[in-house]
Amino acid sequence: MELAGSLRRNQTLKNQVEAESGVVLSDCYQCGKCSAGCPVAPWMDYTPRQVIRLLQLGLGEVALKSHTPWLCASCQACYTRCPREVNLPRLMEAVRQEARRRGMINEKKVDIFEQAFLGTLERYGRAHEMGLMVQYNLQSGQPFKDALLAPPLLLKGKISPFPMKIKDIAGIKNIFARVRARGGGRS
Ligand code: SF4
Ligand code: SF4
Numbered sequence: 001m002e003l004a005g006s007l008r009r010n011q012t013l014k015n016q017v018e019a020e021s022g023v024v025l026s027d028c029y030q031c032g033k034c035s036a037g038c039p040v041a042p043w044m045d046y047t048p049r050q051v052i053r054l055l056q057l058g059l060g061e062v063a064l065k066s067h068t069p070w071l072c073a074s075c076q077a078c079y080t081r082c083p084r085e086v087n088l089p090r091l092m093e094a095v096r097q098e099a100r101r102r103g104m105i106n107e108k109k110v111d112i113f114e115q116a117f118l119g120t121l122e123r124y125g126r127a128h129e130m131g132l133m134v135q136y137n138l139q140s141g142q143p144f145k146d147a148l149l150a151p152p153l154l155l156k157g158k159i160s161p162f163p164m165k166i167k168d169i170a171g172i173k174n175i176f177a178r179v180r181a182r183g184g185g186r187s
Helices: 002-021 033-037 048-056 060-065 077-081 088-101 108-124 129-139 150-155 169-181
Strands: none
Touching: 002 048, 002 060, 002 088, 033 048, 033 077, 048 060, 048 088, 060 088, 077 088, 108 129, 108 169, 129 150
C-alpha cells in the first residue's frame, strides 16, 4: 500500500518536472557527457546524469532531497554538450521549484542569493550590486562579510549606493507577474 503510494507520487513528480521543463526524460541515454563537462559536478552529491536517472527510475523524491539542483549554475555547458539536446538547466530549475514549493530548500545561501538577485531585477530591471550584497550578507547571517571590500569599490565608482531603474520597468514587472501566474518565480 505504502509502496503503491510512493510509486504514484514519484510518477506524478516525473510528469510534473517533464511538463514544467519541457524535457522528455527518456531522451537521455545516460552517456554522461553532461556530468563530464559540468564545472560544479565535483561539489554535487548526485551528478547531473544521476539526477536524470533518478527521475527516469521514478525516484524523483530522492532528486528533491539532493543538493545538485541548488548548486547548478545554469551555465548551459551540459545542454551544449548533450547529443540528445536534453535541457538540463531547465530540468534542474523545475526540480528546484518543486523542492521550494515543498519547503525543501537544500542550499539556504543559494536560495537567499537567488531571491535577492531576482528581487533587485524586479525592482530596477537590472542588478544593483550594493543592495544585493547588503541584502545577501544580512539574510545569510554574515553582516560584516564585505565590510572591507565595499569602501574601495565605492570610492572607485565600481558600485553605486543608489540603484538605477531601466526605462521599461513596467515590462520587467509584467514578465515577473506572468511567471508567477504560471506558478514559477520567487515567492
Ligand atoms: S549528455 Fe545528455 S544524453 Fe548524455 S547523460 Fe547527459 S543528458 Fe543524458
Ligand atoms: S547548467 Fe548546471 S548541470 Fe549543466 S553544466 Fe552547468 S552547472 Fe552543471
